[in-house]
Amino acid sequence: MTETSNSKEFGVFLPIANGGWIISKNTPSLDASYKQNREAAILADGIGLDFIMSMMKWRGFGGETNHWGTSLESVTMMAGIAEATKNARLIATVHTLLQNPAVVAKMISTLDQISNGRAGLNIVSGAFKDEFDQMGAWRTDLGHDDRYKYAEEWTYLVKKLWAEDHVDFDGEYFTMKDCVSQPKPVSSPRPYLICAGQSERGLNFTVRHTDACFIGGKDEADTRRIARMARRIAGENDTTIKVFAMSTVVFGETDAAAEKLVEHYKDGLDVGAVQGMQRSYGMEADGSPSVMGEKAKNTFMTNMVHGMPETCTAKLEEQIENCELDGVMLIFPDYAAGLKEFGASVLPKLRSHFS
Numbered sequence: 001m002t003e004t005s006n007s008k009e010f011g012v013f014l015p016i017a018n019g020g021w022i023i024s025k026n027t028p029s030l031d032a033s034y035k036q037n038r039e040a041a042i043l044a045d046g047i048g049l050d051f052i053m054s055m056m057k058w059r060g061f062g063g064e065t066n067h068w069g070t071s072l073e074s075v076t077m078m079a080g081i082a083e084a085t086k087n088a089r090l091i092a093t094v095h096t097l098l099q100n101p102a103v104v105a106k107m108i109s110t111l112d113q114i115s116n117g118r119a120g121l122n123i124v125s126g127a128f129k130d131e132f133d134q135m136g137a138w139r140t141d142l143g144h145d146d147r148y149k150y151a152e153e154w155t156y157l158v159k160k161l162w163a164e165d166h167v168d169f170d171g172e173y174f175t176m177k178d179c180v181s182q183p184k185p186v187s188s189p190r191p192y193l194i195c196a197g198q199s200e201r202g203l204n205f206t207v208r209h210t211d212a213c214f215i216g217g218k219d220e221a222d223t224r225r226i227a228r229m230a231r232r233i234a235g236e237n238d239t240t241i242k243v244f245a246m247s248t249v250v251f252g253e254t255d256a257a258a259e260k261l262v263e264h265y266k267d268g269l270d271v272g273a274v275q276g277m278q279r280s281y282g283m284e285a286d287g288s289p290s291v292m293g294e295k296a297k298n299t300f301m302t303n304m305v306h307g308m309p310e311t312c313t314a315k316l317e318e319q320i321e322n323c324e325l326d327g328v329m330l331i332f333p334d335y336a337a338g339l340k341e342f343g344a345s346v347l348p349k350l351r352s353h354f355s
Contacts, residue, residue: 007354007355008320008325008326008327008328008350008354009050009051009242009244009326009327010049010050010327010328010329010330010347010350011044011049011050011051011052011053011088011089011091011244011327011328011329011330012040012041012044012049012051012052012053012329012330012331012332012335012339013053013054013055013246013329013330013331014037014040014041014052014053014054014077014335015030015032015036015037015040015335016032016037016054016055016056016057016071016072016074016077017032017055017057017060017067017068017069017070017071017072018030018031018032018060018065018066018067018068018069018070018071019065019067019068019273020331020332020333021246021248021300021301021302021331022248022265022299022300022301022333023061023063023065023067023269023270023273023274023277023299023301024065024265024266024268024269024270024299025064025065025268025269025270026264026265026267026268027265027268027333028333028334030335031070032070032071032072034072034077034080036335037054037072037077037081038080038081038084039335039336040335040336040339041081041084041085041088042084042085043335043336043339043340043343044085044088044339045084045085045086045087045088046343047339047340047342047343047344047347048087048343048347049088049330049347050088050089050327051088051089051090051091051120051329052078052081052085052088052089052090052091053090053091053092053093053120053122053329054072054074054077054078054091054092054093055074055093055122056071056073056074056092056093056094056095056124057071057131058071058131058132058134058135059128059130059131059134059280060273060276061273061274061275061276061277061280062272062273062276063270063271063272063273063274063275063276064270064272064273065270065273066273067270067273067276067277074092074093074094075092075093075094075107075108075111077092078090078091078092078111078119079110079111079114082111082114082115082118082119083114085115085118087118088118089118089119089120089192090111090115090118090119090120091120091121091122091192091194092108092111092119092120092121092122093121093122093124094107094121094122094123094124095124096123096124096125096147096150096151096154096155097125097132097137097139097142097147097150098132098137100174101154101155101157101158101161101174102157102161102176102179102181104121104158105157105158105161105162105181106161106181108121108158108185108191109162109181109183109184109185109191110183111191112185112186112187112191113183113185113186116186117185117186117187117188118187119185119187119191119192120191120192120193120194121158121191121192121193121194122194122195122196122214123151123154123155123193123194123195123209123210124195124196125147125148125150125151125195125197125202125205126147126197128280129280130279130280131280144199144201145201148197148201148202148204148205149172149173150173151195151205151209152205152208152209153171153172153173153174154173154174155193155209155210156209157169157174157176159190161179161181162181162184162185162190162191163184163190165180165182166178166179166180167179167180167181192211192212193209193210193211193212194206194210194211194212194213194214194244195209195210195213195214196213196214196215197213198213198215198216198217198226200229200233203226203229203230203233204233206230206241207230207233207234207237207239207241208237208239210241211241211242212241212242212243212244212326213230213241213242213243213244214244214245214246214329215227215230215243215244215245216245216246216302216303217323220319220322220323223245223303223323223325224322224323224324227243227323227324227325228324230243231243231324242326242327243324243325243326244325244326244327244328244329245303245319245323245325245328245329246302246303246328246329246330246331247302247303247304247305247316247319247328247329247330247331248300248301248302248303248304248305248330248331248332248333249304249305249306249312249316249330249331249332249338249342249346250262250265250304250305250306250307250312250332250333251306251307251308251309251312251337251338251341252306252307252308253308254308255306255307255308255311258306258307258308258311259306259307261306261333262304262306265299265300265333266298266299268299269299274297278297302331303319305319309341309342309344309345309346310345310349312346313345313346313349313350313353316328316346316350317350317353317354320354330342
């Protein structure tokens with residue numbers, strides 16, 4: 001993959017789980033089908049987005065919509081999408097507590113070969129009790145900081161297996177004896193790594209072991225605070241880090257029409273699903289409610305911009321500049337219509353603005 005020359009990067013967060021990132025009974029249908037995800041990925045690649053990412057989810061939140069109750073597996077889905085796309089980086093997600101680093105090293109090397117060097121890996125170190133407990137994988141012995149220690153050892157081994165022919169290791173959590181992993185990744189120096197940890201401990205892990213972090217504060221000021229903390233930690237470690245955030249984009253023929261659509265989505269809020277999300281996200285490693293879980297009370301799980309394309313362009317420019325971001329990962333109520341409009345009316349202006 002050729003690295004982008006643009007100063008800011010834009011990607012799409014695929015609707016790998018039903019309902020996407022708007023918890024409403026009134027949104028267009030997102031059914032978690034491969035067909036829908038493949039179509040969105042092809043459109044994203046075609047309009048020139050820099051990356052395509054998918055999350056991993058093991059249990060939904062219930063409610064009338066059974067939000068996120070159906071989801072595809074991230075790495076295998078991205079392998080299919082690799083054959084359907086040509087240029088965008090493909091970022092799959094793995095939970096460190098569920099999959100052995102030697103298994104993941106080979107999985108991502110395979111994805112990298114299929115995609116001709118476009119593979120990326122989103123490392124998730126946290127855990128939600130209801131998801132992991134259902135499969136007997138909940139770890140009562142690992143608290144917040146312990147999970148990052150675990151992830152550090154895990155990530156070290158993945159990188160080592162990508163770089164060396166034989167790995168011997170006797171650590172706190174893993175043991176490897178003459179472990180081999182072939183083929184090696186196609187990309188150089190290795191596949192792209194990201195993490196979404198937002199605590200100071202999480203950002204320390206992200207800065208020292210990955211290439212980028214995804215953040216999402218309570219508001220603009222909080223997002224900027226987290227972005228600055230990430231860069232401060234990077235400076236203290238004599239390195240750099242890219243910082244991205246998410247944004248849901250709701251287009252309308254007029255600003256008033258977009259506002260009306262937003263209110264329609266809010267009127268359909270699935271309260272039961274939000275309550276299920278709060279229960280799940282309340283089990284986060286630091287014991288505090290998640291920003292995404294708190295935002296979901298207002299229907300939208302992420303930052304949201306709405307209006308005519310020119311209005312959305314201005315709002316995205318403001319988000320990137322005011323929050324001091326390196327780019328944005330995009331979400332749409334209707335991915336096919338949203339990506340087409342974004343590619344035609346918004347992305348060229350954003351490229352020009354930030355060139």
